[in-house]
Amino acid sequence: IQMTQSPSSLSAFVGDRVTIACRASPSVSNFLNWYQQKPGKAPNLLIYAASNLQSGVPSRFNGSGSGTDFTLTISSLQPEDLATYYCQQTYSVLGTFGQGTRLEIK
Amino acid sequence: EVQLVQSGAEVKKPGESLKISCKASGYSFSTYWIGWVRQMPGKGLEWMGIIHPGDSDIRYSPSSEGQVTISADKSISTAYLQWNSLKASDSALYYCARRGRYNYGDLSYYGLDVWGHGTTVTVSS
Numbered sequence: 687i688q689m690t691q692s693p694s695s696l697s698a699f700v701g702d703r704v705t706i707a708c709r710a711s712p713s714v715s716n717f718l719n720w721y722q723q724k725p726g727k728a729p730n731l732l733i734y735a736a737s738n739l740q741s742g743v744p745s746r747f748n749g750s751g752s753g754t755d756f757t758l759t760i761s762s763l764q765p766e767d768l769a770t771y772y773c774q775q776t777y778s779v780l781g782t783f784g785q786g787t788r789l790e791i792k
Numbered sequence: 793e794v795q796l797v798q799s800g801a802e803v804k805k806p807g808e809s810l811k812i813s814c815k816a817s818g819y820s821f822s823t824y825w826i827g828w829v830r831q832m833p834g835k836g837l838e839w840m841g842i843i844h845p846g847d848s849d850i851r852y853s854p855s856s857e858g859q860v861t862i863s864a865d866k867s868i869s870t871a872y873l874q875w876n877s878l879k880a881s882d883s884a885l886y887y888c889a890r891r892g893r894y895n896y897g898d899l900s901y902y903g904l905d906v907w908g909h910g911t912t913v914t915v916s917s
Contacts, residue, residue: 719903721837728887728907729837734894735901772837776902779825779851783837 687714687775691784699792704760706787708773713753717777720749720758723786724769732771733758765791794818796826796888796908803914804878811874812911814888821869822846825891827904828862828873832884842891843871878915885910 690709698704708718716736721729731740733749736756746761760767768791773784799813814826827842841852845864852862861874871888892905 717901721904723837728910729889729904730907731892731903731905734903735896735899738894738896738901740903740905770836774837774904779842780827780839780853781902783839786836 687712687777687782689773689775689782689784691771691773691787693787694785695788695790697790697792698763700763700765702763704763704767704789706758706771706789708751708756708758708784710754710756710775714775714777716752717775717781718749718751718756719774719776719781720747721772721774722767722769723772724766729772734776763789763791767791794890794906796890796906798886798888798908798911801912801914803916806880806915806917807877808915809874809876810878810913811872812886812913814871814873814908816869816871816890819890821864822866824893825902826864826871827889827891828860828871829887829889829904830884831887831910840873840886845869845871878913880915880917883913883915885912887911 688711718736720733723729737749748759770786770788775781797815828840830838839853840856841862843850864871888908889904890906894901
């Protein structure tokens, strides 16, 4: 299963609404996770099953989609959201990761 | 506190062997899969493989099959990633991560919910 994220990088202002897309080929139903990796740190699970917020994750993060098209939205960008974001399909045990989206703060 | 503590950074020469570790605490080690994920400098996340310590079921990624060995010792709640003959291209940051399970509706979903801090492996002559 191939996972493709877009864009590969983006830059936004604090307070902006930010959207990152992830496309699966073929369909993965809702077996889709999102991770955040801050610079120099291990990844952190944000969302599982496409739209469920992991415990402790701020509510400004939202996941949506099913089948082949998924979206991670940050409703109001904060300085601490500087990171690379990865989607991952979990349709198979070794679920493929997307190539990542680097988010910069203007 | 649930945590995974990885062994320290390693510097090795091509052809040498290496075994890095990931010690789990705060949960039942035998109940959860533990995976190994590679991150080359400036690049994304790639699976190496995953092991279920309870029954030693192991799955390797196609690119890792035959190149590394994944194992676990339940008696000390530790998972391992091992190379018999390192190459320069093995230089990377290696993370272990627990595969957590979430029940939602009638289905079970999985996510890498606990991560180690990473072990940097440098292979250079």
